[in-house]
Amino acid sequence: MFNRRDFLRKSFMGAAVVAVPGTFSNQTLASELINRKAFKPLPVSCLSYSFNGLLRQGMMDIFHFFETCRFRYGLDAADIWNGMFTSTEEDYINKVHRALEERQLVVPNIAVDGPIILTTKSEDPSKRCALQDRYMHIAKQLGAGFVRVDTGPYMINRKEEDGWTNQEFDYLVKRYRELSQFAYDNGFRVGAENHWGPERCWIHMEKLIKAIDHPGFGMCLHFGNWKPDSPETLEQDNDIADRSCAKWIYHTHFMWEICDNNEMLQQKMNMLRDAGYQGYYSAEHHSAQNEYNLTGVQINKIRAILTNWNNGGTGELIPPRLNS
Secondary structure: OOOHHHHHHHHHHHHHHHOOOOOOOHHHHHHHHHHHOOOOOOOEEEEHHHHHHHHHOOOOOHHHHHHHHHHHOOOOEOEEEHHHOOOOOHHHHHHHHHHHHHOOOEOOOEEEOOOOOOOOOOOOHHHHHHHHHHHHHHHHHHOOOEEEEOOOOOOOOOOHHHOOOHHHHHHHHHHHHHHHHHHHHOOOEEEEEOOOHHHHOHHHHHHHHHHHOOOOEEEEEEOOOOOOOOHHHHHHHHHHHHHHHHHHEEEEEEOHHHHOOHHHHHHHHHHHHHOOOOOOEEEOOOOOOOHHHHHHHHHHHHHHHHHHHHOOOOOOOOOOOOOO
16 A cells, blocks of 8 residues: 555655766756856946945944845945945954855945045155055955045145146156056056046046056046036036046946936946946945935946846837837
């Protein structure tokens, strides 16, 4: 008589036969699937500054940011603003490194605020250089792709369009070359961003990039943040500067105003692709309000264009309907 025990015993024996090495192994199948890499993650990320409002309220820290990137937004990358570091000490950075590895996140960029290259007369330049060097070592430890360090100086009784003095410019070239060599020797790049000060004027940034002339130096492009000749020529002047700097771009930040304009976002991303850009497309939000949802809108718009490219499109956020 065949009963339930006989059925279970035969089922277990059958399962054991299937699992014998060399016949049909689930482990082998899993490794084959991993090695095939049938798809690549989309190169989209978001800068942790996007949550500075929550950070100030005590509702966000760098570890929760990693959780947000990985599990709320499904990203494989975390674009770090150093304002979320609570320390640069080795023990803390080791914890950050472990948290990244546990969530399988890469770091396309570390945006360093604070230790700008040019110091004021009252500051000790050696302390600032030491902090810059520390962030370079942190970037090496975390496997970052790019480090953004602003040029300075702080604009006190000065205009951005006036640029740097000759003495300031010479020091910028010298110091960035030192940082660039360390970055290049360790597999990443360092550079400036059209963030604030003379950096926002392409005429000054172009001069600086060409003077440094180092393979370890590049720039982070903050779309929509170039200083225009006039308010009326904002869009045109930014477009010219974007295209002019394209070959030196190693990281990008897309703010709300760019992502909110579907046509402009498509244009900017297509420009990067056409220029051969290989980095991440990173969302940056500034309102300090409703940050989870609004940052998510920016990420998803960037993701939609990348997906459209993968499907053979030209970046339309809303592709034309097929004829039924």
